[in-house]
Amino acid sequence: MFAILCRLELKEYDFGPGHSFRGDRYEVFRQFLQENLPVDDNYRILAAGPATDKDLLLICEKEYVDFTKGFYQAANLGLSYPGQFFRFHSGDNQPLGRPGKLEEAARLIVGQAKKACDLVQEGEFKKVVSIGGGLHHAKPAYGEGFCLYNDVAFCGLYLLQKYNLDRILILDTDAHAGNGTSEYFYHEPRVLFIDLHQDPRTLYPGTGFANQIGSGNGRGFNINIPMPPYAGDDSYRLAFETIVEPVVKEFKPQIIIRNGGTDPHFADGLTNLGLPVSGFRMIGEKVRQMAEICDGRTIDLIASGYNEKVLPYGWLALICGLAGIELEIAEPEPIPQKLGTDSSLPETEKVVEEVKRQLRDYWSCLR
Numbered sequence: 205m206f207a208i209l210c211r212l213e214l215k216e217y218d219f220g221p222g223h224s225f226r227g228d229r230y231e232v233f234r235q236f237l238q239e240n241l242p243v244d245d246n247y248r249i250l251a252a253g254p255a256t257d258k259d260l261l262l263i264c265e266k267e268y269v270d271f272t273k274g275f276y277q278a279a280n281l282g283l284s285y286p287g288q289f290f291r292f293h294s295g296d297n298q299p300l301g302r303p304g305k306l307e308e309a310a311r312l313i314v315g316q317a318k319k320a321c322d323l324v325q326e327g328e329f330k331k332v333v334s335i336g337g338g339l340h341h342a343k344p345a346y347g348e349g350f351c352l353y354n355d356v357a358f359c360g361l362y363l364l365q366k367y368n369l370d371r372i373l374i375l376d377t378d379a380h381a382g383n384g385t386s387e388y389f390y391h392e393p394r395v396l397f398i399d400l401h402q403d404p405r406t407l408y409p410g411t412g413f414a415n416q417i418g419s420g421n422g423r424g425f426n427i428n429i430p431m432p433p434y435a436g437d438d439s440y441r442l443a444f445e446t447i448v449e450p451v452v453k454e455f456k457p458q459i460i461i462r463n464g465g466t467d468p469h470f471a472d473g474l475t476n477l478g479l480p481v482s483g484f485r486m487i488g489e490k491v492r493q494m495a496e497i498c499d500g501r502t503i504d505l506i507a508s509g510y511n512e513k514v515l516p517y518g519w520l521a522l523i524c525g526l527a528g529i530e531l532e533i534a535e536p537e538p539i540p541q542k543l544g545t546d547s548s549l550p551e552t553e554k555v556v557e558e559v560k561r562q563l564r565d566y567w568s569c570l571r
């Protein structure tokens with residue numbers, strides 16, 4: 205039995221008509237979930253309240269919260285708001301037309317992160333999924349990449365502060381590098397950040413190289429695995445088996461926080477990776493297996509994906525893999541011939557060697 209946090213109000217996380225990130229994804233997914241996975245014997249859908257200002261101050265500077273709240277409230281009402289948008293946010297956070305109640309929904313997502321931490325730490329559920337979560341580009345005083353408040357960082361900082369954990373794993377499998385999350389924990393040895401993403405030379409945010417391994421006491425605890433374009437099942441399996449799994453075994457996390465939706469899918473509109481829907485199931489399964497080391501304790505944050513057809517299939521595949529549910533999930537898009545075999549595997553082998561070379565002084569399993 206596991207829990208899914210997924211309130212209907214998430215649909216307000218909507219940058220407006222014509223924007224890449226719309227809020228209807230949450231309604232589409234909820235419907236798909238109910239049709240394909242009966243709620244009673246498998247999971248519960250729970251609701252969380254929004255994060256308070258005090259909660260947000262764990263991850264954000266006050267002037268950023270003040271601006272963000274005022275600006276997006278005004279945008280939702282079709283009004284302009286004084287102040288310099290570009291001081292606090294990048295262009296891809298700029299709403300189009302009339303956006304939803306974005307800031308309120310962003311607070312809800314942080315509220316879900318908090319509730320997920322409490323549910324797992326207090327032993328009510330071993331596994332909690334937060335739909336809408338994984339806003340990994342947001343920084344303490346700067347929002348970018350469709351992210352307002354970084355709920356991934358919130359989980360890490362809240363678990364450090366409230367529950368005194370000292371070995372937290374954050375595993376980021378989104379197609380884009382988690383530049384925000386990385387920045388929060390770059391000096392922090394109690395949080396191991398492992399990030400698989402498309403080669404940053406070919407995709408936003410342009411950071412997340414193998415040699416960015418953390419600094420100060422946090423050196424060795426920031427692990428980037430920049431996957432070559434079109435990397436598919438075999439490439440991901442190699443990265444997990446040669447780096448992620450051995451390092452996690454050596455680190456012995458007390459909890460695993462994983463984030464990322466379906467944007468590594470081969471038919472995603474914003475990226476160039478090569479995973480089929482079955483690849484998301486594999487990621488979920490890998491997380492479930494690795495979590496045996498921490499008695500199954502996992503928080504899973506899912507929001508990304510820029511192919512609407514693929515999104516509900518991929519999200520459900522992640523969840524079924526994580527929860528160990530045997531369910532046949534179709535591939536909604538025809539697999540292109542060039543992806544029939546993973547032609548990026550030789551390139552991935554080189555990446556793996558480079559990552560090992562960068563980190564072998566810090567992890568004996570990589571020597």
Ligand SMILES: [Zn+2]
Binds near residue numbers: 378379380467508
């Ligand atoms: Zn992404």
